[in-house]
Amino acid sequence: MINYSGNTQALEIRKPGFSRGTIVLIVDQWIETGGTMNAAIQLVERQGGIVAGIAAICVEENEATKLMRSKYTLSSCILPDTDLQEQCNRQTLDSFANFDPKLYMIDDRFEE
Numbered sequence: 001m002i003n004y005s006g007n008t009q010a011l012e013i014r015k016p017g018f019s020r021g022t023i024v025l026i027v028d029q030w031i032e033t034g035g036t037m038n039a040a041i042q043l044v045e046r047q048g049g050i051v052a053g054i055a056a057i058c059v060e061e062n063e064a065t066k067l068m069r070s071k072y073t074l075s076s077c078i079l080p081d082t083d084l085q086e087q088c089n090r091q092t093l094d095s096f097a098n099f100d101p102k103l104y105m106i107d108d109r110f111e112e
Contacts, residue, residue, distance in 0.1 A: 020048030058088040
């Protein structure tokens with residue numbers, strides 16, 4: 001599978017991951033191109049699972065995610081047609097504009 005960054009990666013699930021006919025909700029933090037999500041959907045469906053829906057914090061608005069929305073119930077924490085959705089689409093949240101990682105570093109490491 002090719003992920004959002006254009007790199008090839010593998011997505012695996014143990015067999016059997018669940019019983020045939022199991023209803024599955026697939027959750028991801030961010031859906032950009034849908035590549036990773038489509039791979040997860042294929043893994044579930046190949047094992048006879050039923051995708052109940054997809055949930056994510058943010059789903060970017062583009063042709064790939066539009067197709068996904070037409071095939072599956074897709075829920076997001078970000079409301080469509082809002083300023084926050086536009087920020088997600090451009091992959092830059094205004095709330096991080098002044099974020100300085102150095103404020104959270106101890107001896108060149110992030111504080112845990």
